[in-house]
Every structure is written in C-alpha cells, then in structure tokens.
Amino acid sequence: MSGRHLSDMKKNEVVKRNTGRVIIFIHIPKTGGTSVSDTLARRYGPGRVFDFADHLSREGVEGLRSELSNGGFLYGHPGHDLASALQPGDFVMTFLRNPADQAASNYLHLTEDPANPLREAAISLGFSEFLRRNWHYAAFQTGTLGVSLTKPGVGSQREFEALIGKVLGFLDDIAFVGVLDRLDESCAVLSRMLDLPDLKDLPVLNASSVRGVRQEQLDELKAEYSALKSDPTIGHLLALEDAVYHKAGNLLSRKMDLYFPDGLAADPRGVAPGSAIVVPASKFFSEIGVRHDDHLEVGLDGISMHVIYGPYQRLPKGVYSVEFLFEVDDRIPTMSERIELDVVAGTDSRLAARLLVGPGPLSRELRTLTFMNTFREEVLEYRIGVAGFADATMKFKGVEITPLC
Template identity: 20%
Template sequence: MTEEKRLLIYLHIPKTGGTTLKNIIKRQYHPKEVWFHMEKDMIPKMEKRGNVDQLKCVGGHCWYGLHEYFEKQFQYFTMLRNPIDRVISEYYYILRRPNHNAYPQIKNMTLMEFIQNFSLKSSNQQTRRISGSIHNPNLDHAKTNLKNDFVVAGLSEMFDDSIFLMKKAFNWQDISYSKENVTQKRPAIDEISKDIINELKKRNAMDIELYAFAKELLTEKLESLDSVSKQELELLKTSKYS
C-alpha cells in the first residue's frame, strides 16, 4: 500500500498521551492533509471543510469503523494505557477543567462515584473504541482489529518505543516531543484505596486483557526490528535522558 493511497486513522483514546502524539503527527503533514476532529459530528464538519481527497491522516476520540466513511484504503494506529491508571487520570483531568463538558456532572463526585456512574468513561473504554462497539464492548473483536488493522498499537508507558515504530511504519521524520496535556495534582495508583482499585479492575477486566495483548504485539514488533533500527531506537531513548 503506497503512502499516497492509504489513509491513516489515529484512534485517540482519552488520557493516553494523545495531545503529545497529535503534535508529532502534525509536523509530518501539510495542514490540509490532517483532520483531528473525528467525533460524533465528524463527517459534516469534514465535508464542510472540503479537500477530503487530500487527507492523509484523520483522527480524534473516535472508534473502529471510521474507515467506512472513506473510499481510501486505510490503516489504523492508536495508543493504549494501563486501564486503571487511565481512568484515574481521566477523572482528575475533568475535575481540574471547569470548561470540560462532563465537569458539571462530576464536579461533586468522588472517584468511586465517577467509576460507578460514568461507565462509558470508566469501564473498558479502550475495548469499546477498538472493538467499534461503544455500548457493547467485545474483547475478541478488539483483539482481532488490533492484530489485523492497526499497524501500531502503542502504549503510553512505552511512548518512545511506540512513536519510533510509527516513524518507521509511516515514514515520519522528526518525532521529538515534550509532554502535553498532562493531568496535574492527581494521586498515584498506590495512593488510591484498595476498594477503588478493585472496583476498577472489576469494571475494566476486558481492558486489562486487551492491554496485555497489545503489549505482546508491541513487543513482537520491537523484537523484529533489524539491528540498525534497534540501535537507532536505543540512541533515541538514551539521547532523551542524557
């Protein structure tokens, strides 16, 4: 599949390093070739914008199945995150932002109340989006989609490795970055009560399994790199911390 014919679809799962990744992506393409507003009203907005044929990469807080709106061949990529940490981060992220559309509903909620009342955000959200079934997440479908249609399914906890694989897969150039949109003033996982952690584990059993599956796929891709690419990756990682 040539660079000109394929459409890259970035499935942005909230609180997985997406703002940082989008800034990297934007540097790789002309502004007319990228569209990052793929949400509920995405298609009318995109059609109003025009120049659909010029698009090389689209994305947003979307779900698997977005490719059905386009005639081009497609390839997905995404970033996942430890499911327990992701939900905690999303709760505190919303709580610190009065302009967020969910803020009025959760501003007086505890973390446990958020988990129990916002299932679309707090339970198996990664499986929901990757399986393409928001209200009835299907783990088997999510695994199949990851394996067959996602060129790279990165992990926030392995961000450098993940963007390096994207660089190789999509012929990106400059992948330098600084972290953006980081949730401030939130407790670490080991500071959260065991009752809340257990509730999160129960409600995110599919995401936990999907995350482990994604990590296996990512590890396989990293191990299959040729020796030159492995050296390039190590140089990238050491240069960031030297």
C-alpha cells in the same frame, strides 16, 4: 469494516514516505497522542490535515474521500461506526495507556472541565464511587474503541461486554497500536513504518504536571483503581480494560521483533565516561516562546510557573551529570525568582534529581546536577521550571549529559 478489507490493510507493513497515504489516528483521550498528532500534521501541512476533535465520525471520513486522493491526515476521538468508513489503503493507528494511569488522568481532567455535565458528580462522588456509577469510565479505552465499531444504541453493560472480542480483533487488524508507557519503542516503530524520523524523541506533555497535580494525588487514585479490581460492581470491567491493554502491548512487541529484532540500542555516546550527549532545545516542548536555530527564547514576565519539557531518553545504568544550557536576561531582579532543574524517571515522572536556583548570577555549577540511572529500561526526562520573574527573557539551548561512571 470487513475482514477482507482489514487483511488487505496488513499486506504492506512498511509505509514509505508518501504523502499520498491516508493516515487515520483514532485518538483515545488521555493516552498522550497530542505530540504524535502534531508531528504527523506537520508532515502534510495546511489543507490536508483534518482535525475532528471530539468526533471523528463515519460521515465525516466518507464526506472527505473525494479530497483525499493525494493523501491526508485525519485524527480525533472516534464517533459511532467509524470502522465502516475505513478503507484498505488507510493507515489506521491508535495509542493505549496503562489503565490505572489513563483512568486517573481522565478523572482529573473531568473534574476541571466546567463544560462536562458529569463534572459536579465526579467531584462530589470521588474517584472510586464515580467509576462505580459511571461504568463506561472504568473501561474507557475499551469503550472508546467499541464506539468506533458500533452504531448508536449500545448502552448496557451486557452489550458493552459482548464487544470485547470485536475490540481485540480490531486492534489485530489496524496498522499500528502504540503504548504510551513504552513510548520510545512505539515512536521507533511508528517512525520506521512511516519513514518519518521526526517521530523519534517526541516531547510528550505531562498534562497532570502542567495542571499542578501532585504525584501523591495520582498515586492515591491509582491505588484506588487497583482496589476496584476486586469490586463486585465493576471489577470485571477493569479486567476487560486490562485485556485490551495487554493486547496492545503484545502487538507492539511483535512490531518490535519485526523492525528491531536486537532491541533499541542505547545511545553509544552514553557509554564512555566523559563523552557528552547534547539534547538540543528543538527536542523540548514549551507552550510559549519563539524557536530559533539553536535556542528557544521564552519571555518570563509575570509568569507564576512555566515548565519546559524534554523528550524521553534511555541511558545505560550509571551516574551522570546534566548541565542545563541557558541564560537569563534579568532586567528587573526580584527576590521571588526561582528556577527548578529536574530529572524525572519513568512515565509516571518520579523525581530522580532536583536543583533549585534562586536569584543571582548563574554559574555553570548552578546549572548542573548529578543523578543515578538505576534501571536501564526506564526512560528519563529533563525539565526546567521558571517562576517569579518580573521582566526577564530566557534563552534555552538544551541539556548536556555526561557519564561519570
């Protein structure tokens, strides 16, 4: 991709609601891009969405140009030399993530992927030694972006390190760089740029939680990653990864200054004590179930554990109650039934409050818990987990948050 073309790309910052626009999403694995992809795919509909999965290639993009005269959405993990296929009118975007979080999540995913030839090595070596011997996993986000800028054949650390300037320049030139750890800001900016309100309050799947990974395990891996920053073998690669991540954060901050110079305002309904904030079921994510106008209906028959994930939300500091709005048609009650109502804080999903509900009638008190929001800048998420039902159906309508003080 030439600098001239990239300069042309940046002339029009705001992309109007125009399905003639070609959006190309360079999806770096384990950076939380699935929800964004799903929302953008719904914008274009069947026939104009092209999912390249593990290989968004130069040849693939060039081969589709004749079909993109009326716009389209292309996304996937990048292949070699993808950048040379991008054109001035394309809205090119990507997301990055805190390097320690990305590396830990990527490693855990690798250990559970039987199709990956490195799986056994990852399990037997452990996290730190695996990164030492497979240096491209130590700076994975930088390397993934570097692939899109190079032809096949860049294989040594020295060649990889020489790409850092090009990677930083590429981020400068594309239309949008999001940061998973600042998801509320990222989605607000992207929503404004694409004139697409559906991007606000995205439900984001925490894949580690779905796989049953303990927070303690993630914390241990991130501590190992931090120790590797002084490692003589790969410490300098982690520094490159940090540089790219900080570049992404700076670019997002510039976009925030452009589109939201006063910052993201807190929901005014969250200020006055006693006034309720309702987050409907339509804002929540569930892998199963049927969506209706005002609720999500989920069959619970024989499910060991199913979690419904809410969108990220910011609230002013204070004490709140949250009522989970649901009812369960329990046709065959069992003693193993349980419902977990959770409030988690931050993108690392620290538990802020939990209420466990056992078998029996569900009064309002048994569906309501109280929590304290200590930090204004943190995001909150509401989750409901269900397990142990033999024959039951849940109708979930959302949550109602009420400020107490």
